Structures are given as structure tokens and as C-alpha cells.
Amino acid sequence: MLRRDYFLRMLNDLMNAIARLMSKDGPETERRKEIEAMYSVFGGDKDFFRIATETEVIIRIAETAADANGCDKMDVDSDEMIKRIELLAALMYADYKIGGLNPNVLKNIAERALSLYQRVELSSDTFSEERRNRIDELITIVSNCTRE
Numbered sequence: 001m002l003r004r005d006y007f008l009r010m011l012n013d014l015m016n017a018i019a020r021l022m023s024k025d026g027p028e029t030e031r032r033k034e035i036e037a038m039y040s041v042f043g044g045d046k047d048f049f050r051i052a053t054e055t056e057v058i059i060r061i062a063e064t065a066a067d068a069n070g071c072d073k074m075d076v077d078s079d080e081m082i083k084r085i086e087l088l089a090a091l092m093y094a095d096y097k098i099g100g101l102n103p104n105v106l107k108n109i110a111e112r113a114l115s116l117y118q119r120v121e122l123s124s125d126t127f128s129e130e131r132r133n134r135i136d137e138l139i140t141i142v143s144n145c146t147r148e
Contacts, residue, residue, distance in 0.1 A: 007068070011083055014041060018094045028100045035095050042088050043067075049092065050108055054115045061085060082123050086131070089116035093134055096141075107142065114138035 017038070021031050036046040043064035049057060061084045062073040069076060092113035096106055117135045 007080065011087055014038065014087060015090060018090055022094050022097060028098060031098050032100060035091065035098060038091055042084070042091075046095070049088070049112065050105060052112075054112070054119070057088070057112070057116070058085070058119075061088065078123070082120055085116050086120045086124070089113050089120060089134075092116065093138070110138055110141045114142055 018035075021034055024031060039046045039049055041064075042049065043060050044052075048060070052060070058081075059073070062076050062081065065076040065080055065084055066073040069080075092109050096109045096113060099106065101109075114135065117131055117138065121131060121135060
């Protein structure tokens with residue numbers, strides 16, 4: 001129970017940090033550095049998550065969750081996996097929104113964020129208007145293949 005409470009607190013803190021960065025004024029480079037540093041929470045660096053397939057990303061999230069819980073990656077609670085995937089999707093969405101990268105890199109980030117959000121949408125039993133709006137926005141972005 002303590003481990004789950006800690007995990008939920010960590011998720012909440014990370015979501016709040018992402019939200020603050022997205023609304024924060026200031027140099028793009030500083031916000032970018034903070035976003036890129038957050039990828040380490042998921043067991044990799046920004047480059048891994050920007051180029052890995054969805055399956056590779058899910059495996060990495062499961063391995064990181066298993067390490068944190070002291071269990072096998074196949075034994076990670078499905079609700080925890082959904083929350084971790086959604087958190088990574090939110091991070092990638094913020095990474096895209098901050099901009100300042102090569103258009104092809106931004107497109108890759110948007111595609112990965114979209115695929116993760118869609119996976120959560122299919123797996124979650126909780127409706128989220130924010131998640132639904134982001135999915136719609138990312139579909140538009142990816143289909144247009146341009147930066148807003």
C-alpha cells in the first residue's frame with residue numbers, strides 16, 4: 001500500500017511539473033532541458049523514446065515499473081502500466097508543444113504521443129476529456145505533418 005501511495009504521489013508530482021513547464025514563460029531551451037530530463041523517470045533518455053517503436057516503449061515502461069516494484073515485468077499491475085503510459089504520453093505531448101526541434105523530430109514525437117494516448121484510451125476504464133482532446137489534436141497534427 002505504501003509503495004502504491006508513493007507511486008501515485010510521484011505520478012501526480014510529475015504531471016504537475018509537466019503542466020507547469022507547458023504554461024511557464026521563459027527561454028525555450030530551459031524548458032526543453034527540463035522536459036528532456038524527465039524522460040529518465042521512464043528508464044531511458046529522450047532519444048530512445050523519440051525513435052523506439054510503441055512495443056519497445058511499453059517494454060521499457062514495464063521494466064522500469066518492475067524494477068520500482070521489485071517484481072517481474074509481467075507482474076506489473078495493469079492500472080499502474082496505464083498510468084505510466086499516459087504520463088509518458090503527456091510528457092511527449094509537452095515535448096512536442098514546446099517545439100524548437102527539427103520538424104521531423106517533432107512529427108515523430110507527436111506520432112508516439114498519439115499512439116500512447118490511443119493505447120490508454122483503449123485500455124482505461126476512466127474517461128478523460130483532456131486525453132480525448134489531445135488525441136484529436138495529435139491526429140490533426142500527425143495527419144497534416146506540420147507544426148502548428
